[in-house]
Amino acid sequence: MNNGFDFTDTFQNLSHKNMSFDEVFQNIKQFIMKDPTGSFKLMFGTDSQVYSRETIFITGIVIQQERKGxxxxxxxxxxxxxMTNLHERISYETTLTEEIVSLFTDEKREQLINIILPNIYKGANFAVEGHIDIGSGKKNKTRIFVQEMISRMNSLGLKAKIKPDSFVASSYANRFTKHG
Structure with missing residues (x-):
């Protein structure tokens, strides 16, 4: 059911277009397997941009090895x-992040954790974060939604990050919301 939305189940980056989720997962696994003694963060976040006839949402998936790439x-x-209603847009950004996170089933997360598990005593680490493009500063219009969106991320077992620490949403995804 797609309700006329331009909704794609494929992922892309600067070097690959039309990746399936399975290809994304394999890339993440291979990234971790290159150095299973590393400290890794798997991060998710969505940003949006409103244009005259449409609203574009970009959900980023980033696997980072501390100080290694x-x-x-x-x-x-x-x-x-x-989509000009701020709460609707922030809520939909969070929904799209939740949707991608749900693809990382317990079994898939376990596969990733099992790669680094033998190296825990050598400093290996694995964390999962949900990045939300909102801030709690007094001037920030989104501050009233902070608790609600953090609760939604936490309920998925993610460590929620907001501005200025939510770079997957506020920086990585943001770059791709712009008409190019």
């Missing part, structure tokens, strides 16, 4: 209307 990709969703 990243592998990242994103999924693009276009809603064919101006």
């Amino acid at each position: 990243v592998w990242a990709c994103f999924r693009r969703v276009v809603i064919p209307r101006r």
